[in-house]
Amino acid sequence: MAEKRLAIWVVVEQNQGKLAPVSIEVLGQAVRLVEAASALSGEVAVVLLGDQVEDLAEELSAYGVDQVYWVDDPRLKHYQNDSYAAVLQRLVEREKPDILLFGATGAGEELAPTLAARLSTGLAAHCTGLDINADGQLVMKVPAFGGRVLGEIFCPSTSPQMASIKPGTFTVTERRVGRGEIVREDASSLLFDEDIRLEIMDVVQFEPSGLPLEKADVVIAGGYGMGSKKNWGLLEQLAAELQGAVGCTRPALDEGWTAGEHTMIGTSGKTVRPKVYLGCGISGAAHHVAGIKDSGVIINVNRDALAPAHAYSDYCVTDDAKKVVEALLEEIRRTKNEDDSG
Amino acid sequence: MEIAVLLKPVPDPAQYDKIQIDPATGILVRKGLKTVINPEDKHALEAALQLKEQHGGRVALIGMAPASAVETFREGLAIGADEAFLCSDRAFAGADSLATSRVLAKAINKAGPFALVLCGSTSADGGTAHVPSQVGELLGFAHLTHVIQMEISPDGRATVRAKMENGYRESRGRLPLVLGIRRELNTPRYISLMGIMAAQGKPVHVWSLNDLGLDKGKVGLAGSPTQPGKLYQPDMKRKGEVLQGEAREVAQRLVGIFRSAGILG
Numbered sequence: 075m076a077e078k079r080l081a082i083w084v085v086v087e088q089n090q091g092k093l094a095p096v097s098i099e100v101l102g103q104a105v106r107l108v109e110a111a112s113a114l115s116g117e118v119a120v121v122l123l124g125d126q127v128e129d130l131a132e133e134l135s136a137y138g139v140d141q142v143y144w145v146d147d148p149r150l151k152h153y154q155n156d157s158y159a160a161v162l163q164r165l166v167e168r169e170k171p172d173i174l175l176f177g178a179t180g181a182g183e184e185l186a187p188t189l190a191a192r193l194s195t196g197l198a199a200h201c202t203g204l205d206i207n208a209d210g211q212l213v214m215k216v217p218a219f220g221g222r223v224l225g226e227i228f229c230p231s232t233s234p235q236m237a238s239i240k241p242g243t244f245t246v247t248e249r250r251v252g253r254g255e256i257v258r259e260d261a262s263s264l265l266f267d268e269d270i271r272l273e274i275m276d277v278v279q280f281e282p283s284g285l286p287l288e289k290a291d292v293v294i295a296g297g298y299g300m301g302s303k304k305n306w307g308l309l310e311q312l313a314a315e316l317q318g319a320v321g322c323t324r325p326a327l328d329e330g331w332t333a334g335e336h337t338m339i340g341t342s343g344k345t346v347r348p349k350v351y352l353g354c355g356i357s358g359a360a361h362h363v364a365g366i367k368d369s370g371v372i373i374n375v376n377r378d379a380l381a382p383a384h385a386y387s388d389y390c391v392t393d394d395a396k397k398v399v400e401a402l403l404e405e406i407r408r409t410k411n412e413d414d415s416g
Numbered sequence: 417m418e419i420a421v422l423l424k425p426v427p428d429p430a431q432y433d434k435i436q437i438d439p440a441t442g443i444l445v446r447k448g449l450k451t452v453i454n455p456e457d458k459h460a461l462e463a464a465l466q467l468k469e470q471h472g473g474r475v476a477l478i479g480m481a482p483a484s485a486v487e488t489f490r491e492g493l494a495i496g497a498d499e500a501f502l503c504s505d506r507a508f509a510g511a512d513s514l515a516t517s518r519v520l521a522k523a524i525n526k527a528g529p530f531a532l533v534l535c536g537s538t539s540a541d542g543g544t545a546h547v548p549s550q551v552g553e554l555l556g557f558a559h560l561t562h563v564i565q566m567e568i569s570p571d572g573r574a575t576v577r578a579k580m581e582n583g584y585r586e587s588r589g590r591l592p593l594v595l596g597i598r599r600e601l602n603t604p605r606y607i608s609l610m611g612i613m614a615a616q617g618k619p620v621h622v623w624s625l626n627d628l629g630l631d632k633g634k635v636g637l638a639g640s641p642t643q644p645g646k647l648y649q650p651d652m653k654r655k656g657e658v659l660q661g662e663a664r665e666v667a668q669r670l671v672g673i674f675r676s677a678g679i680l681g
Contacts, residue, residue, distance in 0.1 A: 089580075089581075094581070152585065153585070154587070155549070155559070155560070156558065178545075179580065179581055180562045180578060180579050180580040180581060180585075181580060181585075183537075183545045183546075183561065183562065184548075184549050184559075184560065184561045184562070184578075184596075186546075187513065187544070187545070187546035187547075187549040187550050188549045188550070188552075188553055188559075190514065190546070190550070190641075191514060191517065191549065191550040191553035191554060192553060194514070194641065195641050196512065196514070196640070196641030196642035196643075197513070197514075197544075197546060197641075197642065198642055199513075199542075199543070199544035199545065199546060200543070200544070213645070215648075217543070218541060218542055218543065219427070219432040219435050219541055220429065220432050220540070220543070221650070222432045222433065222435050222649070223435060223437065223444065223647055223648070223649060224647070224648040224649075224650055225644055225645070225646070225647045225648070226644065226645030226646045226647075227642050227643070227644060227645065228642065228643050228644075228645055229641055229642050229643070230643055231641070232641045241581075271558035271589055272558050272560070272587040272588065272589040273587060273588045273589065274585060274586070274587055275575070275586045275587060275588050276585070276586040277580075277583070277584075277585050277586075278583045278584055278585075278586075279580070279581070279582050279583035280582055280583055281582070282582055291678075291679060292674070292679055316674065316679060316680065318679075335600075336582060341543065342538065342543075349677045349678060349679060350673070350674055350677045350679055352670075359430075359432070359433060360432050360433055361429075361432070363652055364650075364652075367650070367652045370677055371673060371677050372654060373670065373673065382433055384656055384658075385653050385654075385656055386652050386653060386654060387654055387656055388654045388655055388656070388657065389656075389657050389658075389659055389669075389670075389673060390656055390657070390658055390659070391658075391659045391666050391670075392658065393663060393666065397663050398663050398666055398667065398670075400663070401663035401664050401666065401667035402666075402667040402670055402671070404664075404667065405664065405667035405668055405670075405671050406667075406671060406680065409671060409680070413681070
């Protein structure tokens with residue numbers, strides 16, 4: 075009898091006909107796992123749920139996957155946990171994949187634990203590392219205490235082994251050549267009206283203005299030490315001069331100084347890896363540092379020489395952040411003028 | 417309206433930088449850390465108290481924690497909850513989110529019936545965000561998490577907004593529901609002196625494995641589908657070169673650093 079192949083499934087997310095970026099990041103990890111565990115001859119499948127999303131099925135089939143399970147139905151137009159979990163449960167029980175991966179978005183953080191509870195299996199949240207060990211088990215590395223500690227998690231006795239990954243944890247890997255098989259599933263055998271207890275009334279998404287934090291080469295991050303909304307304006311000026319983006323910590327967000335929660339960096343916000351990160355008035359709590367640790371150069375300005383942020387920096391300045399930002403703005407404008415006149 | 421609020425005592429998130437791993441034993445050292453109500457759970461409690469003020473009823477706190485956490489539940493009573501149910505047993509130790517949710521769901525059924533179960537969407541310590549959905553599944557209630565707005569009418573109709581990336585999703589349904597609450601929903605009230613005094617007279621029930629009638633193999637580490645392996649403390653330290661001098665000199669050095677990183681042309 076042929077040995078069972080290791081089957082890894084990625085549950086992708088689409089909103090209004092667009093794939094969530096995290097889905098491609100997770101897919102890259104699934105392909106990497108199968109390549110790394112070549113002795114197990116694994117395969118990668120994606121599961122796509124939606125309404126009239128054939129073009130996404132086509133797109134996904136080119137990402138180095140073996141299959142695209144595609145379920146199309148008007149009732150699946152928007153993510154909703156009852157309908158999505160019902161379809162996934164039936165597919166998983168039929169095909170019995172070994173590993174199931176999710177993006178830990180707002181929807182993923184609801185769908186993954188829902189499905190894990192229905193399947194009575196284990197789920198590791200917000201993995202920062204995934205590997206297959208010598209026994210063919212998935213080793214999931216997860217953060218706790220805001221990233222202060224990382225722990226390994228296994229799911230040894232139930233199946234599938236489930237894991238979620240936060241957006242931005244992994245960079246997108248190269249799009250592979252080759253074509254996976256598209257398997258169009260019959261929605262009427264996977265979803266029944268009585269599965270659905272909640273009705274989606276409205277889905278509202280806005281495009282945040284300006285350069286997205288996770289795409290900026292320079293991130294100017296501000297914390298409570300900036301002191302006021304007026305001072306915060308200096309960070310925005312600095313980011314504009316450097317063609318970067320402004321990020322924030324939770325305390326600065328709570329003060330109402332920032333552009334909003336979508337600019338928060340850390341374990342409960344964004345992960346950034348700019349060429350240069352400049353932290354201004356940030357103490358450097360573990361949950362913030364976990365979101366910036368892969369940056370190229372890390373600079374921190376903080377009045378407190380003992381602030382933990384200093385230890386996590388390549389360069390640090392023990393001074394008032396407002397004062398240093400003002401001086402830096404002046405210096406950048408001066409050098410730009412020199413460049414123009416030179 | 418009968419409302420259960422799931423309350424989790426957690427080590428104070430402001431002190432997580434003090435957490436260490438003992439290099440000899442590989443075990444987490446969290447000694448001396450203050451225990452507080454999980455921050456988002458306070459928003460869940462606030463939402464419950466507001467609903468009680470509008471529609472009447474009672475607010476019960478339910479949680480799973482060592483018996484020493486009773487003071488944290490007392491704090492929840494001082495904020496305004498009516499009674500507390502603390503599930504405490506050595507058999508519960510080491511539980512993952514599913515094994516925890518089994519205990520919580522059983523306690524909710526035993527202390528209930530409840531029309532609404534509210535909790536924080538995420539805990540500050542483990543932070544999986546699994547519990548609202550998993551408790552909902554085990555109770556057989558519809559559920560939503562990352563809730564930033566909700567309207568619940570006395571006849572049991574609910575309209576709920578859940579946060580998504582750069583937006584929200586609005587759903588409509590009926591009670592009973594389990595909702596995972598985010599901090600955007602409201603501003604928690606402070607504890608009043610009256611509240612602290614009143615809390616002393618409010619009942620705190622402590623329930624063991626036997627009280628809940630649960631199977632030992634379904635709870636705690638033994639009943640957890642996920643099992644922990646090694647712990648690490650990520651080393652995020654860098655060289656920490658101190659830039660000294662007047663702000664203007666520092667600014668010149670910084671411009672140099674930006675330039676060598678390929679910024680500013």
